[in-house]
Amino acid sequence: MSLKIFRSGSISFPGLPVIDNWEAIPVHTRGAKPKLPESMTDERLLAEAGRGDEAAFLALYERHRDGVFRFAYRLLSSMELAEDVAHDCFLSLLKRPQSFDPARASLRTYLLAAARNLAMKHFRGTRGEDALEDLADEPFAHERHGPLSQLLDEELSQEVRRAIDNLPPLQREALVLFEYEELMLSEIAAVVGADVGTVKARLHRARQRLKKQLAPYFKSSPEAAAVDEVLK
Template sequence: MTDEELLREASRGVEAAFLELYERHKTAVFRFAFRLLNSVELAEDVAHDCFLSLIKQPQKFDSTRASLRTYLYAAARNLAMKHFRRAGHLVAVDDLLTEPPAPDSQQPLYQALDKEISALVQRAVASLPPLQREALVLFEYEELPLSEIGKIVCADVGTVKARLYRARQALKRSLSGYFAEQTETCVLEEAFKSTTVR
């Protein structure tokens, strides 16, 4: 069944349909929220609230305007922005070192190196302004096309590109000392490769 069909069934009270939608999208919504908020607890709350809102008001989703994934990302983004406004853009230092669950690596040395690189990248990404951070997360981590990102963040493609450019420049400056042996282009590729949640 498509997302739209499942949502229609879920809005009629079919619990299995809602559970199927939840299983399809929960990881992506959580991961996106985590990358914006750098807190497992806040990301879980955002993901929960997104699905709660969807089940309470399914009519807010319009499949002619966007996919369900886009709708859920936009809802998660809006909830994250509310948090930023309330918190004054501050995130606890302990939360910056928290990582989403990821599969274990086979070798301890690689595991330690991956964890160190991941923490560096997470701190650098967390230091970005929220609008740049969300554009970067959606493009680099979630691998969404610019047009879909524009729908999620309510901005035109040119604005999304500008935010991405500024975010990348800031990350290059922030991470270049840690990846001095590599070219600037490889800095971000290596950084994102090591922090991708599979």
């Protein structure tokens, strides 16, 4: 059976399942959902998928797709671009499984790094290198589960979403990986190809920018006022 990935007619070769609707996961070509033990490691699933096992691919896809798509969407603020990034990440993995080295990083970290690289290509093409300028280290103090995290998780207003979208790409990706994907600083460093100190600096800058952009919101919202206390 010849199967296709993503959009009908876009790419096809044996061993890949149909993924036409990225808004309704899982999507299967026919019949009941294939079952595999949840305890199977990513490495084992990838090896089986490389041999054309559709169930193994679907298990990998369902395990990691949401995180990859969510990360790409929050970087790019575009459903279509995020779909393209997620599609390309999984397609690249299946075409070149040897590019993933489990001794260096988890598959989740690998896929997020791939998504990040694709998103950065978009920024370079549309905004130039200045938008990606690195930041110097600064003092950092942060609570993942404090009021700021609550505000970000709940996304209480369009103002908050716009403020996050307006962050420079390097700051936005660090914030998204830390707050939404709950990666450790060392994992974020592996995804973005920077040291932990640089990641801390980007998070610090992101928090300060959010505080500035949301200053009017702090005055009108009790929840955001609590965040303002944390950011001081």
